[in-house]
Amino acid sequence: MKNIDISSISEFGLIDIIKNRFAVSKDNKNIVAGIGDDSFCFKSGKNNICITKDMLVEDVHFKKDWTNPQEIGRKSIEVNVSDIAAMGNVKPEYAFIGLGLPPKTPEIFIKNLYKGFKKTCDKYKMAIAGGNTVKADKVIISVTIVGIGRGRGKVIKRNGAGIGDLIGVTNTFGNAGAGLALLYKYGTKHKYNKYEHFLISKQNNPKARLKEAQKISKHLTSLTDVSDGLYISVDLLAKDFGKGAEIYMDKIPVSSILKKVFRENKKQLDLALFGAEDYELIFTVPPSRAKFLKKLVPHISYIGKIDSSKKVKYFYDGKEQKIKYLGYKHF
Amino acid sequence: MKNIDISSISEFGLIDIIKNRFAVSKDNKNIVAGIGDDSFCFKSGKNNICITKDMLVEDVHFKKDWTNPQEIGRKSIEVNVSDIAAMGNVKPEYAFIGLGLPPKTPEIFIKNLYKGFKKTCDKYKMAIAGGNTVKADKVIISVTIVGIGRGRGKVIKRNGAGIGDLIGVTNTFGNAGAGLALLYKYGTKHKYNKYEHFLISKQNNPKARLKEAQKISKHLTSLTDVSDGLYISVDLLAKDFGKGAEIYMDKIPVSSILKKVFRENKKQLDLALFGAEDYELIFTVPPSRAKFLKKLVPHISYIGKIDSSKKVKYFYDGKEQKIKYLGYKHF
Numbered sequence: 151m152k153n154i155d156i157s158s159i160s161e162f163g164l165i166d167i168i169k170n171r172f173a174v175s176k177d178n179k180n181i182v183a184g185i186g187d188d189s190f191c192f193k194s195g196k197n198n199i200c201i202t203k204d205m206l207v208e209d210v211h212f213k214k215d216w217t218n219p220q221e222i223g224r225k226s227i228e229v230n231v232s233d234i235a236a237m238g239n240v241k242p243e244y245a246f247i248g249l250g251l252p253p254k255t256p257e258i259f260i261k262n263l264y265k266g267f268k269k270t271c272d273k274y275k276m277a278i279a280g281g282n283t284v285k286a287d288k289v290i291i292s293v294t295i296v297g298i299g300r301g302r303g304k305v306i307k308r309n310g311a312g313i314g315d316l317i318g319v320t321n322t323f324g325n326a327g328a329g330l331a332l333l334y335k336y337g338t339k340h341k342y343n344k345y346e347h348f349l350i351s352k353q354n355n356p357k358a359r360l361k362e363a364q365k366i367s368k369h370l371t372s373l374t375d376v377s378d379g380l381y382i383s384v385d386l387l388a389k390d391f392g393k394g395a396e397i398y399m400d401k402i403p404v405s406s407i408l409k410k411v412f413r414e415n416k417k418q419l420d421l422a423l424f425g426a427e428d429y430e431l432i433f434t435v436p437p438s439r440a441k442f443l444k445k446l447v448p449h450i451s452y453i454g455k456i457d458s459s460k461k462v463k464y465f466y467d468g469k470e471q472k473i474k475y476l477g478y479k480h481f
Numbered sequence: 482m483k484n485i486d487i488s489s490i491s492e493f494g495l496i497d498i499i500k501n502r503f504a505v506s507k508d509n510k511n512i513v514a515g516i517g518d519d520s521f522c523f524k525s526g527k528n529n530i531c532i533t534k535d536m537l538v539e540d541v542h543f544k545k546d547w548t549n550p551q552e553i554g555r556k557s558i559e560v561n562v563s564d565i566a567a568m569g570n571v572k573p574e575y576a577f578i579g580l581g582l583p584p585k586t587p588e589i590f591i592k593n594l595y596k597g598f599k600k601t602c603d604k605y606k607m608a609i610a611g612g613n614t615v616k617a618d619k620v621i622i623s624v625t626i627v628g629i630g631r632g633r634g635k636v637i638k639r640n641g642a643g644i645g646d647l648i649g650v651t652n653t654f655g656n657a658g659a660g661l662a663l664l665y666k667y668g669t670k671h672k673y674n675k676y677e678h679f680l681i682s683k684q685n686n687p688k689a690r691l692k693e694a695q696k697i698s699k700h701l702t703s704l705t706d707v708s709d710g711l712y713i714s715v716d717l718l719a720k721d722f723g724k725g726a727e728i729y730m731d732k733i734p735v736s737s738i739l740k741k742v743f744r745e746n747k748k749q750l751d752l753a754l755f756g757a758e759d760y761e762l763i764f765t766v767p768p769s770r771a772k773f774l775k776k777l778v779p780h781i782s783y784i785g786k787i788d789s790s791k792k793v794k795y796f797y798d799g800k801e802q803k804i805k806y807l808g809y810k811h812f
Contacts, residue, residue, distance in 0.1 A: 178608060190575065190610040194629065195526030203611065203625055205579040210616045244521065248536040248623050277509060279521040281534065285541045292579050292623040294534055298525065 183307050188236035188374055189297065191305045198299030200240050202233035208288035216333050217354040219259045222291070223266020225356060229377065230295040231274055232358035232429045236375040238306035238367030240297040242360070244279035245271050247293055250286030263291075274360065300364065306373040306433075309391045315371055315434035317387070317395060317454040320359045320447060322405040323380050324418060327425015329353030332411075345407045356429040363431060365446045373433040381423040381475060383432045384454070384462050394459030399466040403451040424476040514638050519567035519705055520628065522636045529630030531571050533564035539619035547664050548685040550590045553622070554597020556687060560708065561626040562605055563689035563760045567706040569637035569698030571628040573691070575610035576602050578624055581617030594622075605691065631695065637704040637764075640722045646702055646765035648718070648726060648785040651690045651778060653736040654711050655749060658756015660684030663742075676738045687760040694762060696777045704764040712754040712806060714763045715785070715793050725790030730797040734782040755807040 182191040189202040329349040376383040388395040464473045513522040520533040660680040707714040719726040795802045
């Protein structure tokens with residue numbers, strides 16, 4: 151057997167391996183959404199129960215120099231709530247926190263980490279229901295969140311987009327990636343201006359779009375959260391299910407602050423498409439509902455539409471553009 | 482703020498910190514069992530849903546030299562199923578596997594690890610429902626299992642023991658701790674005899690007592706699984722809830738093979754009381770049901786009884802013994 155280098159397998163590649171090798175038995179009719187969606191959901195009586203699990207590792211997902219322990223705690227919860235939001239009208243109810251800690255971790259670090267967990271769980275009226283702590287070389291945070299479907303609404307999966315549906319997003323893209331780019335380039339000792347600080351704070355303090363998801367979900371045909379950049383997320387709703395899409399790059403919303411810090415239009419779009427961790431939602435909706443949705447959530451923008459081409463085509467100013475993937479691979 | 486040394490806080494200490502600081506709101510009437518029990522359980526319609534989460538870290542919970550990847554995979558699932566079994570008549574339904582892997586992990590290691598996960602999940606008719614993979618310095622395995630209460634039976638918690646109840650266990654103690662002691666003493670290159678091999682295999686291949694739990698649970702007043710040695714587990718059912726116990730050390734069941742390898746009676750009892758990872762169940766039951774239970778599960782032994790003394794007293798041959806905690810601390 152050869153020794154392969156895991157660095158060459160992206161997270162998505164590994165999900166495929168798992169999906170193919172250990173696919174959930176198809177005859178379990180209680181399973182509503184399985185491996186490969188944002189959360190796993192199953193029916194229990196009349197309820198849909200959704201479960202998501204994510205692991206953050208020091209120096210891979212965060213650096214202690216670039217953020218503070220309270221932010222790390224908050225972010226660990228928010229990114230999991232984002233996976234719950236990506237299933238639609240679901241209320242996150244219980245959080246489980248598994249911690250790996252180096253033996254000499256300062257007490258103040260743990261206290262502030264927990265403060266971050268606690269405040270964020272309180273914000274979502276979610277109970278910290280359990281967890282465990284083990285010794286490790288680096289800080290590891292493994293969060294599991296259990297959500298319960300609200301009302302009779304169905305869970306919104308990634309696979310439901312219809313031909314002609316519009317592709318919508320809940321807010322701007324690129325801020326979080328821009329913050330990370332600044333930290334990579336200038337480190338923590340640089341004197342940042344207030345706009346740069348804003349972008350860095352977007353990297354360290356993501357917010358799950360739970361309320362938005364709860365408001366709009368019943369109108370949607372597909373839904374996911376954008377954790378790895380817009381470019382990958384469009385593929386997740388279109389190409390992964392044998393559909394195509396047209397994306398109008400001039401319609402991708404970018405914040406005025408991002409434009410102040412990164413003045414070049416191409417750079418702004420690169421950050422929006424390939425910069426990760428904005429945690430906005432991306433969804434598809436029949437055109438007839440599009441205006442109504444924007445009344446419910448005014449920040450929504452429509453950036454393209456689903457077609458049957460099996461390809462995702464990018465347009466700028468009416469002209470098709472060649473886009474090459476520039477994103478971050480997990481390994 | 483002082484920098485405390487985490488090494489001085491046992492896992493139980495940290496659970497206390499978490500319990501006190503982040504106690505689940507008492508007015509959530511859906512919560513059936515909370516932090517500090519083996520699993521967290523909540524009501525969803527007519528069902529009890531139980532969730533457990535455990536993290537195994539390389540060189541803390543396993544050493545790659547001392548066991549093989551398939552065993553590591555199996556054990557990660559078994560120890561979580563054991564926490565589900567410790568809630569009584571609950572069926573483990575869905576497993577989520579979070580993996581941290583060093584970038585240069587050999588493919589064969591991952592394949593065999595997954596083989597271990599898969600075979601064990603199949604054995605329990607449990608679906609691998611999701612998970613994620615992240616880069617890490619050492620192998621980290623974070624498993625979450627969701628179980629669903631069977632029938633109308635209630636969940637059996639740690640806190641229900643009545644004065645006069647007998648304390649029972651599902652099988653022998655000390656094998657797993659003995660296996661670990663051998664590995665620590667002689668390493669992997671030693672020529673072990675077949676009895677020593679048996680003990681080492683008990684360390685590397687624990688089995689959750691799920692069937693036993695499902696058979697006997699409705700008769701029990703309290704229940705937990707013995708992951709950290711019998712001594713600690715007796716405290717969990719008695720002292721933690723303001724009760725006491727008498728333990729008759731000559732009644733603690735020890736395997737004939739353990740007796741062959743460790744001939745000294747005191748050493749056998751030390752391994753039974755303080756050796757971890759046997760994953761047998763310990764429970765309390767009213768005396769009137771004790772015989773019937775032994776018909777259901779013939780391996781059951783009764784090792785003591787609950788009293789109101791708030792102390793756990795150990796007896797050997799009718800004489801009280803002074804027992805000092807010799808066990809393993811997680812940090």
